[in-house]
Amino acid sequence: INEMMTIWLYGSLLSIILIVILLYVWYKPE
């Protein structure tokens, strides 16, 4: 579409990946 929508798309994906990684490595319940 345009620059902003590209940033929105990849930014959203990046933040989801980042959150999942942080929760996985740092917030292990056991």
Add this chain to the structure above:
Amino acid sequence: MNDVQIMMWIGLAIFLVMIGFLGYLGYKKTNTVSDFSIAGESLGPVVLGLAYAATFFSASTFIGYPGWVYQWGFSSIWIFLTLIMASPLGLIVVAKRARKLNITQKSLSLADWLGDRYNSDFIRVGTALVCLFNIFYIAAQFAAGAWIFNTLLDIPYTLGLTLIAILVVAYVYTGGSFADIYTDAAQAILMGIMGVLVFISVFWMFPGGLTEGFTSISNTLAERDPSMVALTNSSSIVFYSVPAIIGAFIIQFAFSSQPQLFNKVLALKDPKDMRKMIIVYVITAFCFSLVVFGGLYASVTVSVDEIDKAILSYVLEAFPPVVAAFLGIVVIAAAMSTTDGIFVVMSTLIANDIYRKFLVPKGYIKATPEEADKTALKISRYSVLIVGVVSFILVLNPPASIGMFIWVGISGVASGTLGPLLIGLFSPSMATTTAAKFSLVAGVGSYVVILLLNFEESTMAAGAWAVLIGLFTMLIVGYFTRNKESTLDSEMRKSI
């Protein structure tokens, strides 16, 4: 009365029954001051994740942010990224250790937690006093609720205001944080449905699929004004430059520890469930944030005289009347779910942070610990009434610079507390009481100065620079006073 109004009245009746039932459930569970403040540390991750999201997102998410996108185009979509990237990261950094330390610390609020962590009444009472500015935030949310009653239902402004104030005061007075969290969780589900509905309307409002729809919006806006499709827009009040965008990310990171959110972290029964709570919050926040796209669709389909009406006009255009009525209830739910959390914070800071943990132990008021606990629960409830009445009066007679007072409550608290909070969690040797005092004063002070000098147009960026000043003050003073007066004993250090 038109279709939207009839449906909204029916929806409101259902909504009120639901809130009343959840408030009653909360009342049955509230016996101590800890129950009133942090739900007795007894709640599960799903309900708290939903409540955290509903508290974070206020009426301005559903009215203000789509209005920004409507007015200034694609550049305002940055707000979406700050909400799903910066804020969750802020929560992830703080939540695990803050909850873990509280197993032994047993604090009841952000001010209480910092006061206990630094063993300092200056920090406890100082933070509590800055948090008092949040009464202006309550007033702003009440005003938003009254505005939607007036706009959609033609209810006179004062009557709408009275309705929403009595409703929130009633269920927080009786059910405390249990009622706050239960009702927030229900409101979160409504808000999430609305965000998703608005986003997917691209499929029937614009020809072709997702890409074609967005491309046609982008082309239309680019023809109208190239700055509508740029990454920054110099007319915008928030995203007018790269530093302003960075500032918005920084302040949203800090917002994740606002007092009305921090006490949701403390309310979690099992610290091991923190991961689940954060996942629920992130998914919910993603759904809420999608509503900003309504402003984008509105910019090429409707024309409004004030930008706050953009999303309402668009929903009336794109959906059957029942959805417009639903949006009205969602905005009220968004305002209430943020307000009730602040009510709990305000009453906790009067009853616990000032009375039970400062005035009684210092001997200013004589009471045994058992008496103080009982009295604190009473004070909690009376405080809710007082805060409700004061907020009501503030809405009807707003002081000249009420906008500034609102932001002191939001960003002032963040800039004074982020330094002591982060260093208190991650660097025990630098977490000295002296550094925390300096950081609190420097953060809040610099925020007030930046506001008064009006040197940054964006209130978000202004908050960000004050947050950085508070944080650097903590680091510098902490470095020079390190280890001389460490606030944690060695055993505690090993456990975090």
